[in-house]
Amino acid sequence: MTGGGLLVAGTTSDAGKSVVTAGICRWLVRQGVKVAPFKAQNMSLNSFVTKEGAEIGRAQAMQAQACRIEPSALMNPVLLKPGGERSSQVVLLGKPVGEMSARGYHGGRQQRLLGTVVDCLAELRSTYDAVICEGAGSPAEINLRRTDIVNMGIARSARLPVLVVGDIDRGGVFASFFGTVALLSPEDQELVAGFLVNKFRGDVSLLEPGLDMLHGLTGRRTYGVLPFRHGLGIDEEDGLRVSLRGTVRESTVAPPVGEDVLRVAVCAIPLMSNFTDVDALAAEPGVVVRFVDRPEELADADLVVVPGTRGTVRALEWLRERGLADALARRAAEGRPVLGICGGFQILGEHIEDDVESRRGRVDGLGLLPVRVRFAPEKTLTRPVGEALGERVEGYEIHHGVATVTGGEPFLDGCRAGSVWGTHWHGSLESDGFRRAFLREVAAAAGRRFVPAADTSFAALREEQLDRLGDLIEQHADTDALWRLVESGAPPGLPFVPPGAPA
Template sequence: MRGGGLLVAGTTSDAGKSVVTAGICRWLVRQGIKVAPFKGQNMSLNSFVTREGAEIGRAQAMQAQAARVEPSALMNPVLLKPGSDRSSQVVLMGKPVGEMSARGYHGGRQQTLFEPVMACLEELRGTYDAVICEGAGSPAEINLRRTDIVNMGIARAAKLPVVVVGDIDRGGVFAQFFGTTALLAPEDQSLVAGYLVNKFRGDVTLLEPGLDMLHGLTGRRTFGVLPYAHGLGIDEEDGLRVSLRGTVRESVVAPPVGADVLRVAVCAVPLMSNFTDVDALTAEPGVIVRFVDRPEELADADLVVVPGTRGTVKALAWLRERGLADALVRRAAEGRPVLGICGGFQALGERIEDEVESKAGVVDGLGLLPVRVRFGVEKTLARPVGEALGEQVEGYEIHHGVADVRGGEPFLDGCRVGSVWGTHWHGSLESDGFRRAFLREVAAAAGRRFVPAPDTSFGALREEQLDRLGDLIEEHADTDALLRLIEQGAPEGLPFVPPGAP
């Protein structure tokens, strides 16, 4: 097989397209099939830097890991990074090419990107046995179909069969499957081979009559019913609007090794980006991570993280309006640990000069670190390697702000003053030895009898999670039928479903 393909579409955003795509990639590679993921256009504030210095969505980097291949800009040629509800930075082949309003993008620019998107897909299909493509949102966004470069637009151009994923845990999945199909043009419907039910709880035999009725209404089969899987911990894609009140990420590995647990509070700043940085903390037994937006929620935190953001100046204003800025200043004065990552690091500094991102000019930071930041037009995209706390560290950088560090102890190209740390490096906590050393310092400063587990491997845990996704596909989907779709395309003679048909 060479150049086979499949598009995993969804009835809605967050239906499970990313994890299903990753699961199919992991299942295929375990069968000895050389496979790559692909998403023509992604909208996300959670991104990653490839080894060649290209910025792509973290979901595609995760899918590449599932496929056991190196991530590449070919796998996500267009990345949109929202800066507000109405505008985004456009990243093409891993490099930013400018800011654009949603109207301007969908009104013309998007159409010019169709050819480079298709060229990337065809290059992957010429290199790999199979390419598993992920759609975006829903293929039935009829207002956007004319300029579509991620759903049925590429499916029709590349003659890809389509499987539609629906989240049954939300309710209404049968209406979603039928409505999605019925809203498509006949040429698009001819590529929709069937459906995958995601996040099912309970006795599947109770669902089967509905699946039979859906087949009767649409002429399309269901390729599997995937059970609800707890604790998957897979990278999330959408960072524009994150409502995280009450969200707690706890270690699912084991009880704490020491006598105490360690509590981490993450400030849920506006346009939060790469909040996946804290996932490595939850790999440690006895670490609890909460996303917070009120100063009183910092009271019992042993560590507060100010994460990355697409809007540093906006995040600073938010911290001040919420009273979190004053709470962070008090923490620092009391010697209680604070970690700023990327935009969070910039916010902890003395001053920001920004004529690029917010165009706000000179803005005072929180003054917790001796750092001044100037935003430049050029974006730093890098994969640095270094040492901190006596341990080797790897990370990645994605930022327009250039930091002028004027004091403190060196810390991953940033600095440390007392119990306040700041760095532009994302992903540093995934380095196991460094993470344990850092948590020991935090525990000592917080007065906790917390001991990091000596053998926790974040990389190994991530591999286990990806294998779980592969197992879900292998055990609960009709893999023979999926493989036929990938090799042969959609079946001939699939019926047209007119809107409102029964």
């Protein structure tokens, strides 16, 4: 028996597809439905490693958590990791299969992957009662429709009803809804069931005449109006934003547990990956996290984080060009804390031998850690567990660089030299005991009277966020109608909307 399905598309990128998908998943699982997420193709530098050692988008890992299941490669069979303006690493079923230009990918490779993504979706639908799929960008990108596998391509292949999400906070949502439908072929329009308004501020009754007019123009109803809520963009694909923004805002406005706050500056290096590593820091009461790109912005920081990157050598050069490399060296000489994670860890080392990512050969690092890095053709994808600072730590690794530590004190898989720490482990700061121990070390080195809260649970905060998403769907969407879509598909007889119909 095949389970039900739904594709959550958007009028634009960042319309709210990821969080709406997660919210529908959490609402369904609370109703006792066995549900899974799916995104045929994701383009993101924020990724995660499954227990089987497969790399997928972090958004799909977050959505799996919303479903209360373990993530798998089936949920995101194609992941594109940009390495520059015109090329990306292609990750297929969790493993990298090579670099490809956008022209080469859309020129033929993408369409050949349609069979793979259809098979993955079919396997999920044979296992779960429902699969909630997320689109990418807009389904009305007509220049890419011929090779599309993530929006109407997968909807047509799997006969999925489509719910189009629009961000009304940006403006122009009615035109975006109408234009999205009108630009689609009649065959694609048959599957577009209706709309969902996201991020509405104000009195819904003032919006209703417009929704009625939209229904008259398109023959399609609106399935809900979700109010604007701060802090719901958890584990987003891209953008310099701390995911638990609502929690961050509340914790940093409230007085810290100790006498001081702790200021964290994250270097916004090019091709930054897994910036979600700092979310757990931002969730701590009294910790303020900001992204910076100028050396003067490090002056008042108690901790500077050099995060992961898809372009390690490029990021290293950028740090030098911006004067941030010298600022980091001064911090280390003064005994002020610096943490490098993954690519940031490699940057802090003595040198990098890269014949894989940048193909630049040997490049001098910042020399702040006794580490030498050699890039290997095979990517390391693991979920390590260990101990540091007397606390149990879990993390995940995604890197080509192989580090040889030649000195310092052990720190997870990396090392510590004075006030400079480095590790390949993403997600380590989500381990509550370790995070608190690390922040105590940072506060001591920075001379701050900061005390981490004893009861902050990052996992619990994440669950609260997912429940808030589920509440939004339950309270502000027509859930009976949504379930009918999932179970039975798009309503029959939806009219064709030709371009220019309102005139």
